[in-house]
Amino acid sequence: MRIPKHIGIIPDGNRRWALGKGMEKEAGYDNGISPGMVLYHLCRKLGINEMTFYGFTVDNTKRPSIQREAFSKACVKAVEELSKEDAELLVLGKTTSAMFPEELKPYTNRHQFGNGGMKINFLVNYSWEWDLGLQDGAIGPKLKTADVSRIDLVIRWGGRRRLSGFLPVQSVYSDMYVIDDYWPDFTPQHVYDAIEWYSKQDVTLGG
Amino acid sequence: MRIPKHIGIIPDGNRRWALGKGMEKEAGYDNGISPGMVLYHLCRKLGINEMTFYGFTVDNTKRPSIQREAFSKACVKAVEELSKEDAELLVLGKTTSAMFPEELKPYTNRHQFGNGGMKINFLVNYSWEWDLGLQDGAIGPKLKTADVSRIDLVIRWGGRRRLSGFLPVQSVYSDMYVIDDYWPDFTPQHVYDAIEWYSKQDVTLGG
Numbered sequence: 001m002r003i004p005k006h007i008g009i010i011p012d013g014n015r016r017w018a019l020g021k022g023m024e025k026e027a028g029y030d031n032g033i034s035p036g037m038v039l040y041h042l043c044r045k046l047g048i049n050e051m052t053f054y055g056f057t058v059d060n061t062k063r064p065s066i067q068r069e070a071f072s073k074a075c076v077k078a079v080e081e082l083s084k085e086d087a088e089l090l091v092l093g094k095t096t097s098a099m100f101p102e103e104l105k106p107y108t109n110r111h112q113f114g115n116g117g118m119k120i121n122f123l124v125n126y127s128w129e130w131d132l133g134l135q136d137g138a139i140g141p142k143l144k145t146a147d148v149s150r151i152d153l154v155i156r157w158g159g160r161r162r163l164s165g166f167l168p169v170q171s172v173y174s175d176m177y178v179i180d181d182y183w184p185d186f187t188p189q190h191v192y193d194a195i196e197w198y199s200k201q202d203v204t205l206g207g
Numbered sequence: 208m209r210i211p212k213h214i215g216i217i218p219d220g221n222r223r224w225a226l227g228k229g230m231e232k233e234a235g236y237d238n239g240i241s242p243g244m245v246l247y248h249l250c251r252k253l254g255i256n257e258m259t260f261y262g263f264t265v266d267n268t269k270r271p272s273i274q275r276e277a278f279s280k281a282c283v284k285a286v287e288e289l290s291k292e293d294a295e296l297l298v299l300g301k302t303t304s305a306m307f308p309e310e311l312k313p314y315t316n317r318h319q320f321g322n323g324g325m326k327i328n329f330l331v332n333y334s335w336e337w338d339l340g341l342q343d344g345a346i347g348p349k350l351k352t353a354d355v356s357r358i359d360l361v362i363r364w365g366g367r368r369r370l371s372g373f374l375p376v377q378s379v380y381s382d383m384y385v386i387d388d389y390w391p392d393f394t395p396q397h398v399y400d401a402i403e404w405y406s407k408q409d410v411t412l413g414g
Contacts, residue, residue: 059413140347168375206266
């Protein structure tokens with residue numbers, strides 16, 4: 001089976017999951033950490049070289065502060081968990097903003113943890129406008145995410161069929177696989193299905 | 208029903224359609240012109256303000272010359288057909304290349320034809336790298352497609368679930384609807400289904 005080198009993860013549906021369980025919306029995020037760790041171990045086993053997690057965006061921070069605090073805290077916890085594993089970890093996002101968690105600043109340069117071996121990019125307070133260097137209608141001169149490679153496969157949980165501002169340049173040729181289940185209901189079978197589907201797609205890179 | 212303001216059209220599957228009919232691959236393109244005209248009239252009727260057609264890309268021009276000539280000719284015909292209708296027409300792409308059809312150069316500034324009323328953007332010899340002004344690893348300072356607005360809904364024929372380099376910036380928040388049928392097998396029902404699906408999606412623009 002053809003295995004993607006780099007997968008992008010859009011872990012959507014945390015709030016809808018919580019509502020469905022009769023919980024407050026913000027309770028969903030804490031239930032998204034453990035799926036991420038299971039996914040990390042699964043991807044290592046499958047031999048995937050690089051993963052990018054869509055943590056939260058600048059747009060997301062406009063939500064009610066109780067939600068903002070919950071998803072921010074969940075991202076901090078997730079990055080700290082990942083730093084206990086074998087990984088080359090990099091957190092990317094707009095650090096010059098109060099919305100960027102102080103605890104994650106040490107991770108904004110890529111460091112090897114444990115025996116390294118898998119690149120993990122974690123987008124935190126990310127924005128595609130920031131990424132492109134967009135200012136007063138001008139772009140450039142360099143992608144802020146230049147260290148993130150082309151993404152082969154984007155897997156999105158929660159049923160929406162869109163990128164929602166996720167790494168527009170690295171995703172230009174990505175195949176997109178959408179899972180209707182919400183992210184906290186993650187199961188390894190989701191990933192097996194996504195990769196089996198991906199392995200049947202032709203790769204033309206626009207050709 | 209909520210109608211998208213701007214739809215992107217990825218009319219894929221022309222070659223696979225031709226093969227399925229026992230024809231040579233390049234014969235598919237000529238059968239893609241009439242679907243485009245039916246689609247144009249349908250979108251006018253539905254009150255859609257702007258449409259962007261993915262004609263061909265710089266990557267596509269690396270295909271065998273018999274195919275290249277066929278899709279280039281089909282794009283010229285399509286633009287000429289559209290110029291007989293009511294439309295504000297603009298052809299966008301890398302004109303500084305022998306691959307850009309001479310006949311389309313007059314269309315690279317937006318002109319009103321007939322009574323205007325609908326913006327039509329036609330991508331010809333387009334490339335996302337060109338669009339972003341990518342050169343020697345630097346981007347900017349301005350999108351070459353700055354005159355093309357944000358796309359609400361991308362409809363892709365031919366089953367592939369990806370953007371294939373289509374307008375990465377305008378598509379950051381687009382909902383994506385994929386039709387398994389090949390583009391020459393276009394029917395209006397495809398569009399009705401896409402718009403009905405779109406009208407049920409929440410629009411958050413990343414929020």
